[in-house]
Amino acid sequence: MIDKLIEKIQMTGAPIVVGLDPMMRFVPDSIKKTAFAEKGETLEGAAEAIWLYNKELIDKIYDLIPAVKPQIAMYEQFGIPGLAVFKRTVDYCKEKGLVVIGDIKRGDIGSTSAAYAAAHLGRVQVGGSLCTAFDEDFVTVNPYLGSDGVQPFIDVCREEKKGIFVLVKTSNPSSGEFQDRMVRTGDTTGNAGGITFSDKTLYEIVGMKVAEWGEQLMGQKGYSAVGAVVGATYPDQGKVLRKVMPHAFILVPGYGAQGASGKDLIHFFDENRLGAIVNSSRGIIAAYQSEKYSQFGAENFADASRQAVLDMIADIDQAFAGVGR
Amino acid sequence: MIDKLIEKIQMTGAPIVVGLDPMMRFVPDSIKKTAFAEKGETLEGAAEAIWLYNKELIDKIYDLIPAVKPQIAMYEQFGIPGLAVFKRTVDYCKEKGLVVIGDIKRGDIGSTSAAYAAAHLGRVQVGGSLCTAFDEDFVTVNPYLGSDGVQPFIDVCREEKKGIFVLVKTSNPSSGEFQDRMVRTGDTTGNAGGITFSDKTLYEIVGMKVAEWGEQLMGQKGYSAVGAVVGATYPDQGKVLRKVMPHAFILVPGYGAQGASGKDLIHFFDENRLGAIVNSSRGIIAAYQSEKYSQFGAENFADASRQAVLDMIADIDQAFAGVGR
Numbered sequence: 050m051i052d053k054l055i056e057k058i059q060m061t062g063a064p065i066v067v068g069l070d071p072m073m074r075f076v077p078d079s080i081k082k083t084a085f086a087e088k089g090e091t092l093e094g095a096a097e098a099i100w101l102y103n104k105e106l107i108d109k110i111y112d113l114i115p116a117v118k119p120q121i122a123m124y125e126q127f128g129i130p131g132l133a134v135f136k137r138t139v140d141y142c143k144e145k146g147l148v149v150i151g152d153i154k155r156g157d158i159g160s161t162s163a164a165y166a167a168a169h170l171g172r173v174q175v176g177g178s179l180c181t182a183f184d185e186d187f188v189t190v191n192p193y194l195g196s197d198g199v200q201p202f203i204d205v206c207r208e209e210k211k212g213i214f215v216l217v218k219t220s221n222p223s224s225g226e227f228q229d230r231m232v233r234t235g236d237t238t239g240n241a242g243g244i245t246f247s248d249k250t251l252y253e254i255v256g257m258k259v260a261e262w263g264e265q266l267m268g269q270k271g272y273s274a275v276g277a278v279v280g281a282t283y284p285d286q287g288k289v290l291r292k293v294m295p296h297a298f299i300l301v302p303g304y305g306a307q308g309a310s311g312k313d314l315i316h317f318f319d320e321n322r323l324g325a326i327v328n329s330s331r332g333i334i335a336a337y338q339s340e341k342y343s344q345f346g347a348e349n350f351a352d353a354s355r356q357a358v359l360d361m362i363a364d365i366d367q368a369f370a371g372v373g374r
Numbered sequence: 375m376i377d378k379l380i381e382k383i384q385m386t387g388a389p390i391v392v393g394l395d396p397m398m399r400f401v402p403d404s405i406k407k408t409a410f411a412e413k414g415e416t417l418e419g420a421a422e423a424i425w426l427y428n429k430e431l432i433d434k435i436y437d438l439i440p441a442v443k444p445q446i447a448m449y450e451q452f453g454i455p456g457l458a459v460f461k462r463t464v465d466y467c468k469e470k471g472l473v474v475i476g477d478i479k480r481g482d483i484g485s486t487s488a489a490y491a492a493a494h495l496g497r498v499q500v501g502g503s504l505c506t507a508f509d510e511d512f513v514t515v516n517p518y519l520g521s522d523g524v525q526p527f528i529d530v531c532r533e534e535k536k537g538i539f540v541l542v543k544t545s546n547p548s549s550g551e552f553q554d555r556m557v558r559t560g561d562t563t564g565n566a567g568g569i570t571f572s573d574k575t576l577y578e579i580v581g582m583k584v585a586e587w588g589e590q591l592m593g594q595k596g597y598s599a600v601g602a603v604v605g606a607t608y609p610d611q612g613k614v615l616r617k618v619m620p621h622a623f624i625l626v627p628g629y630g631a632q633g634a635s636g637k638d639l640i641h642f643f644d645e646n647r648l649g650a651i652v653n654s655s656r657g658i659i660a661a662y663q664s665e666k667y668s669q670f671g672a673e674n675f676a677d678a679s680r681q682a683v684l685d686m687i688a689d690i691d692q693a694f695a696g697v698g699r
Contacts, residue, residue: 090501122489128507158546164447176415182453195551221483226520231558
């Protein structure tokens, strides 16, 4: 699947992924009106509104981009009807040829991680049948529980030819609270077998583990199916991590609404404009609500989103041009 | 809600929580047969089997225990029908007067954590209505993203009188991979304002944060609605963390099937047998499959579970007696 993602990035010339993180306040009133008229101001009504919004959006932008990243929390808050629309969105995007990264940030102990992996990337045995639950192509994984929480995802990825992105350095303001902590690492030195300590940050330690885990799932194009999440809001850390994890594809949130721009992204990529995929969520899906795209109006929200995708591609192209790539 | 949990623990004399983590292989064949006959070997069939199994179990043990902890992964793997049974289980347990701890281990950046908090502890606005999605009493939260990922849960807890348990030191074998790392902490010393470094483990650092977050939500009985998860499999770390977080109620997984026994638990509690609640999952719900309770047989699986609950209470009582509490 990592090879397919890379092919799609090369085909579209767009190392970007659109975050399908719908909030009710992004959905144009006309869509809400239709949905609520049919299903009421209920979880079902909210889910229907999100589905109509997603579908119009996907139809308008799918040809420009390699991948989408639905954030499951935004669907989970609408309960069972919301999660049914998450699944419907995953299926619809796959029908349209998009790679689907489920932003689920799951992670637990062994057998429980195995259940999450089965839920989102694999299959589950029911009597004599194998059934699929959500069936994304990639998911995001939280590493706090260590290798035995991550390995079950890797095992399912091997079997199903899928992939994961492990949280390493997240884009939010307080990500450094734990992730930036200086951690003691014991490196043995040559002289007399003594031990010196060369400190590393926790995110580097996690990054080193991602590199190690990734060796199990190398693709054909130089990258592993075990990738990493590193926020665009921390370009310096991105530069470090690009070297720590040379074969990890990096999913980069934080572009646009969270404050990062094209020039912050360069160090996440390799010499061939590969190695990273940049996410934008509200900057694309709610573009019509920003001043820059307000001329489109709510009724043409998806056209505004299309223009925002084109502008994002151009911004990244320009950043590449600036460093001669 | 933390006060209600404490009252229920005192009322039942049982500082235990039963993990409702159903795996298909725990479900007796007769139940599977009934469910598959009605709904096929499908996600719906699996979900129905789990529901029948859960209901019989809950009916048999609810009077002995203060709380249950359904593990959402075990339901999520059966997709939408599975999650509908998760919700049905939550509702049924609350009807029976049980406190429900949703073991969801969610955690994300600000607005996304807010959506998870709304999904599981709060309400969500749909037009002019407020709707509830899953509505547990407590949930477990992953701290890797730092304060701005946790605060939205705390905000919803304040509003809805609910609570969280933050992962601090998990029960799995590789939990130490990141959680036990020695982290540099700068404590200023008295002399000349110089800085010395007194190292702490990452789990202690997270524990200190839990204590700090907890100050916002102190209950009437000496404990905060911000609790912590610390594995019974690490009793020494539990001893340290009990002191680091004096007002955090500790949810303790790892008893029974994962290897810990009553005597490992003592240091998680305070002098009044409070301050902790011990989880057992398969040791209770699949008791009939163990040699100790095999005489019950699959048809009486719920009676075996009831006996296992009684034995667990006795084991913990004995451990308290051993230290004169």
